[in-house]
Amino acid sequence: MTAVAAPPRPGEAGTAPPRRRKTGLRAVPPVVWAFLLIPALVEVGMVFWPAVNSFYLSLTEWNGLGAAQPVGLDNFRDLFSDDIFLGALKNNVIWAVGFGGLSVLGGLALALALNRPRRGVGLYRSAIYLPMVFSLAVTGLFWRVQYQPDGTINTLLGAVGLESVERQWLADPHTALYAVLIAAVWRQVGYVMVLYLAGLKGTDPTLDDAAAVDGASAWQRFRFVTWPQLRGVNTVVFAVTVIDSLRTFDIVWAMTQGGPYHSSELLSTYMFQQGFTFLNLGYASAIAVVIFALALIFIITYLVRATKEEVA
Amino acid sequence: MATASIRKRRRGWGFHAVMAPLTLLWVAPMVFVLVLAFRSFDDIAARGTAAWPVSLSLDGFREALGRGTMGRALWTSVQVTVPAVLLSLLLASWAAYALSRFAIPGRRAILLVMLAGNLLPPQILLIPVSRVMESLGIYDTLVALVAIHVGFGLGFYTFVLHGFMRSIPGELSEAARMDGAGPVQIYARIIMPLCRPSLAALGALATTWIFNDLIWSITVLRTEAKLPVTAALLNLQGGYVSNWNVVAAASVIAAVPTAIVFFAFQRHFVSGLLMGSNK
Numbered sequence: 001m002t003a004v005a006a007p008p009r010p011g012e013a014g015t016a017p018p019r020r021r022k023t024g025l026r027a028v029p030p031v032v033w034a035f036l037l038i039p040a041l042v043e044v045g046m047v048f049w050p051a052v053n054s055f056y057l058s059l060t061e062w063n064g065l066g067a068a069q070p071v072g073l074d075n076f077r078d079l080f081s082d083d084i085f086l087g088a089l090k091n092n093v094i095w096a097v098g099f100g101g102l103s104v105l106g107g108l109a110l111a112l113a114l115n116r117p118r119r120g121v122g123l124y125r126s127a128i129y130l131p132m133v134f135s136l137a138v139t140g141l142f143w144r145v146q147y148q149p150d151g152t153i154n155t156l157l158g159a160v161g162l163e164s165v166e167r168q169w170l171a172d173p174h175t176a177l178y179a180v181l182i183a184a185v186w187r188q189v190g191y192v193m194v195l196y197l198a199g200l201k202g203t204d205p206t207l208d209d210a211a212a213v214d215g216a217s218a219w220q221r222f223r224f225v226t227w228p229q230l231r232g233v234n235t236v237v238f239a240v241t242v243i244d245s246l247r248t249f250d251i252v253w254a255m256t257q258g259g260p261y262h263s264s265e266l267l268s269t270y271m272f273q274q275g276f277t278f279l280n281l282g283y284a285s286a287i288a289v290v291i292f293a294l295a296l297i298f299i300i301t302y303l304v305r306a307t308k309e310e311v312a
Numbered sequence: 313m314a315t316a317s318i319r320k321r322r323r324g325w326g327f328h329a330v331m332a333p334l335t336l337l338w339v340a341p342m343v344f345v346l347v348l349a350f351r352s353f354d355d356i357a358a359r360g361t362a363a364w365p366v367s368l369s370l371d372g373f374r375e376a377l378g379r380g381t382m383g384r385a386l387w388t389s390v391q392v393t394v395p396a397v398l399l400s401l402l403l404a405s406w407a408a409y410a411l412s413r414f415a416i417p418g419r420r421a422i423l424l425v426m427l428a429g430n431l432l433p434p435q436i437l438l439i440p441v442s443r444v445m446e447s448l449g450i451y452d453t454l455v456a457l458v459a460i461h462v463g464f465g466l467g468f469y470t471f472v473l474h475g476f477m478r479s480i481p482g483e484l485s486e487a488a489r490m491d492g493a494g495p496v497q498i499y500a501r502i503i504m505p506l507c508r509p510s511l512a513a514l515g516a517l518a519t520t521w522i523f524n525d526l527i528w529s530i531t532v533l534r535t536e537a538k539l540p541v542t543a544a545l546l547n548l549q550g551g552y553v554s555n556w557n558v559v560a561a562a563s564v565i566a567a568v569p570t571a572i573v574f575f576a577f578q579r580h581f582v583s584g585l586l587m588g589s590n591k
Contacts, residue, residue: 029414035495036406042459046464047429047437048429051429053443113330118327123335127339137545141345141560145348152341191585194586271438276531291435292435295432306471
């Protein structure tokens with residue numbers, strides 16, 4: 001088989017030494033097209049084609065039988081007068097802020113504490129990221145047990161004389177969402193910590209030492225020396241957490257199914273109920289489109305970041 | 313000098329004084345569920361879930377694995393996870409090889425579009441995916457579950473493997489080509505063996521993701537007897553409302569396999585997570 005070296009493309013001259021480009025990338029043999037097309041077609045069939053269909057379905061009314069009736073933007077109009085949807089949207093904002101904020105604060109603090117090698121650090125790190133390997137459903141059940149009326153949390157509160165605070169955490173509309181949130185943060189902190197530990201590894205320790213010699217306090221060193229160097233990680237953590245919080249489904253489904261009285265309903269759980277319990281497929285697709293629209297900007301952030309890595 | 317070292321030591325104590333209790337607090341929920349799983353129903357009924365155990369029993373596990381169907385569900389999960397992980401990595405390595413070693417027009421755009429597919433919220437796919445499976449005639453089969461796991465994960469695995477393959481020097485495949493090796497041989501004999509570390513990391517990560525999945529299995533499966541571990545666990549919870557030892561035992565059963573993957577591949581696992589963030 002004769003392969004011809006690909007001509008270097010003008011826009012990319014700076015991305016790699018020209019020698020590599022000449023020898024590494026060459027005209028495409030048919031078998032290589034097959035290598036690309038088979039996976040690409042699988043992804044198109046399982047992801048992109050369905051996604052396009054959701055947009056179409058969101059403009060229809062359909063119960064899964066017969067043909068979908070086009071109704072224009074009615075579903076979206078209905079959404080904004082649907083109190084349960086608006087409640088779910090509000091809960092999703094609370095979720096994104098609470099889940100994102102707490103796991104970033106916790107993860108960053110732990111990463112800073114466990115950054116330098118010393119005795120016991122490995123053990124502490126493992127313990128903190130262990131929950132991350134459990135499924136969200138398992139995490140949900142672990143915490144459901146703790147939140148029982150006679151569970152550990154109420155028992156501990158009783159033991160320190162706070163009986164008045166005791167309650168049925170998951171059955172109380174005022175606390176259900178936050179009770180689920182705590183469980184989700186418990187699992188997420190380890191992940192964020194891993195990301196920040198890697199980010200800290202990329203910072204320049206001599207800068208920190210120099211600042212220390214100059215008499216900067218620990219807080220000043222963090223704020224003015226370390227933090228600016230973590231910009232890249234922050235972008236990734238931010239995008240990942242928001243995308244994750246818009247996807248959140250399993251843990252709520254396992255702990256409360258959105259109840260009581262929709263008090264812990266998120267967009268994803270409401271969408272699932274509408275689609276798979278009530279078979280309002282058009283309406284559920286409209287909710288899915290809203291979730292997509294909210295996620296889009298963060299997906300783009302992540303992709304832009306990924307592109308930069310590709311070029312670098 | 314002396315005061316500095318004393319201060320250092322004192323700081324060391326302070327560090328452990330904070331971290332040790334915090335770590336204990338972190339693992340407490342797991343330990344608690346583990347203990348609960350080994351208690352007997354009568355003990356829990358009489359003294360509450362939070363009490364110290366007076367006796368240990370395996371009833372919870374026996375019930376969860378038997379009538380609670382966790383045993384069958386575990387086997388189902390294995391049947392889904394193993395082919396899904398292997399197929400995902402195989403197809404992703406093909407795409408990554410094509411995109412990283414050949415002058416495919418618009419290859420960067422293709423790569424990013426593939427990655428974007430993995431970042432989509434699954435909600436936008438659920439209803440159409442269940443329809444696609446129906447029209448393919450595989451709705452409510454494990455084949456459908458494997459297919460959607462492979463399709464949805466591909467973009468991410470391709471992106472990560474592409475990054476790794478790009479870093480393999482072109483001279484290696486060039487030398488093989490001079491010796492008369494075709495693109496398939498270069499892929500199989502040179503590129504794939506060199507990718508072993510990142511394949512291991514991705515494999516560990518993909519195993520936990522697919523094993524832990526809930527939403528896809530309740531989307532493409534209807535028959536209760538076919539549900540994998542996570543979905544079966546939620547069903548069991550509905551059936552054993554106040555049998556906390558059974559529920560706890562079942563969640564331990566669902567948690568153990570991924571915990572084993574984690575401890576066995578801890579290094580790979582962490583590096584896999586970092587690939588996801590591309591630092």
